[in-house]
Amino acid sequence: MTGAALPAFLSPTATASNGLSKSIAATLAALAIATPASAPSSTPTSLTALPPSHHFTIRKPTSRSRLPTAFNLSLPKRFRRQQKTPEQLQAERHRRRLLNEAWGVLRERFVDEGSINWTRLQFRLESRKLDTDQDLQTSLQWLFSHAHDPFTRYLSADQLDSVKNDIDGEMCGVGIVFYAENQGWRRTRRVVIKNVVRKSPAADAGLLIGDEITAIDMVDVRRMTFDEATQRLLGKEGKKVLISFSRDAPNGNENGVELNVLLTRRRFSVPTVTSEILEAPGVGAIGYLQVREFTANTASQTRKAVREMTERQAKVFVLDMRGNPGGLVDKAVEVAKEFLDRDRIVVRFVGRHGAKTMERSGWRFFWRRHGHVTKEPMIVIVDSETASASELVAAALRDNCRAVVVGNSTFGKGSVQAIVQLSDGAGAAVTVARYRTPRDKSIEMGRGLRPDLVKRNLSExxxxxxxxxxxxxxxxxxxxxxGRLDKCVAPGCVQGKKGRMGDARAGAKARGEGGEAGAVSKTGGKR
Structure with a gap:
């Protein structure tokens, strides 16, 4: 029936008398739809009589041609999707666990938790690639950099070991402390020995302060970073290192000499406290005490040195903390307590959520047994490199009227870091608290303690x-x-019969105040 017209009685427009006629008419109409619209019709009841919606032609669908398999092989390797092996997937999961562990440490311990959008940081952290160990190192450094705190940082395994050795007061190396002059962009230009540890390999070989290191193991140090030079000097016990250095001529008119020395690394304790008795006209014996860093043994060394100088009738003590970068906060607090009377505020801490605590002197067993080591007046010397725990000690002694501060303004680091070790042997330094002086003053970055007497370029x-x-x-x-110490009024102390070491409770009672807060508010003015 293709191309033929429908009879008039079976046309879709005709009226069927029964249900069978309706079915036949619908079937024939459906068959007629498949007829081309351009087919000729001999009767008025042709396809043109159908509704306009039925005027279309059914076409056979064509299958979409697939790309040849060889096309995928012709793509560059970097565009192909590589299938990871089970070992690679397991290593990636291990790196992901380490990254999540570091994120948890930062999330739980960082003091300024409100300054970080933790949800966004975690989302961005999960999207980072961890295909290699280098990707993990980069992601860890990226994570701690988003704390926006210069002292919160990631520590590699070697850096963590170096920090632990500094805390323990031990070193496995040659015993050289150096500094860099004329630094370029992240490059050292001139490495000069700042200090030589006593009874160390460097001291036994005759190296002196002021010698310029030119090469380490035949590698020029002028193209090394500060950390690279440090890592080359440190190492395993018993290993040898060749150091090339230059020394100026004694008269200064001739060229210096180039020397090479082969040193064997060994482990030794680093004394952080040195002392001596000096004389000055009109004063008498002066006890000079230099503290380079606060380690596990600094408090005991300080106590021993001060008592020895007290037995030699020292009339005044000079505490030199120039270049002291800080160290253990609890040991710094112990050193400050050695010079303070009982029930004095040493430092105030501000932790997470603004929680405030304070450390006082005189409540430990050693004070009740021995007391403070001396009551003689003190002078504390500081400079721009005096930072962190050493600033804490200087502020505690000055605010409690035990010492005057001489030198330059300090570095300004009023924060406390906790060293946390991760499961892979690396670690992190996280800022967990900030401290304030006994007068409740903060030590801001770049604005440290201001000295009572400015003295620049003091002798070494x-x-x-x-x-x-x-x-x-x-x-x-x-x-x-x-005279300056006698006129000073410490927090919780009153000027009078008790002098600069007066009783805090007697002072509060004399002023009619109920406690410590009122005393601090009255004496906490700007010096």
């Missing part, structure tokens, strides 16, 4: 410092120190 050795501080007018300088 103790004898030179004492001469520049006292000189021929030692008695006059001594009267100035004692």
């Amino acid at each position: 050795d103790g004898a030179g410092v004492v001469h520049e501080l006292f000189g021929r007018a030692g008695a006059k300088r001594m009267r100035w120190v004692v």
Whole structure:
């Protein structure tokens, strides 16, 4: 029936008399739809009589041609999807666990938790690739950099071991402390020895302060970073290292000499406290005490040195903390307590959620048994490299009227870091608290403690410092120190019969105040 017209009685427009006629008409109409619209019709009841919606042609669908398999093989390798092996998937899961562990440490311990969008940080962290160990290192550094705190950082396994050795007061190396001059962009230009540890391989070989290191194991140090030079000097016990250095001629007119020395690394304890008795006209014996860093043994070494100088009738003590980068906070607090009377505020801490605590002196067993080591007046010397725990000690002694501060403004680091070890042997330094002085003043970055007496470019050795501080007018300088301490009023202390070491409770009672808060508010003005 293709191409034929429908009879008039079977046309879709015709009226069927029964249900069978309707079915036949619908079937024939459906068959007629498949007829081309351009087919000729001989009767008026042709396809043109159908509704306009039925005027279309059914076409056979064509299958979409597939790309040849060889096309995928012709793509560059970097565009192909590589199937990871089970070992690679397991290593990636291990790296992901380490990254999540570091994120948990930062999330649970960082002091300024409100300054970080933790949800967004975690989302971005999960999207980072961890195909290699280098990707993990980069992601860890990226994570801790988003704390926006210069002292919260990731520590590799070697860096963590170095920090632990510094805390324990031990070193496995050659015993050289150096600094870099004329640094370029992340490059050191001139490496000069700042200090040589006593009874170390460097001291036994005759290296001196001021010698310039030119090469380590035949590698030029001028193209090394500071950390690279440090890692080359440190190493395993018993290993040898070749150091090339230059030394200026004694008269300064001739060229220096180039020397090479082969040193064997060994483990030794680093003394952080040195002391000596010096004399000044009009003053008498002066106890000079230099503290380079606060380690596990610093408090005991300080106590021993001060008692020995007290037995030798020292009339005034000079505490030199220039270049002291800080160290263990609890040991710094112990050193400050050695010079303070009982029930004095040493430091105030501000932790997470603004929680405030304070550390006082005189409540430990050693104070009740021995007391403080001396009541003689003190002078604390600081400079721009005095930071962290050393600033804490200087502020505690000055605010409690035990010492005057001389030198330059300090670095300004009023935060406390916790060293946390991760499961893979690496670690992290996380800022867990901030501290304030006994007068409840913060130590801001770039604005450290201001000295009571500005003295620039003081001598490096103790004898030179004492001469520049006292000189021929030692008695006059001594009267100035004692007079300033006598006029000082410490937090919780009253000026009167008790003097600068007065009783805090008696002071509060004399002023009619109920406790410590009122005393601090009255004496917490700007110095």
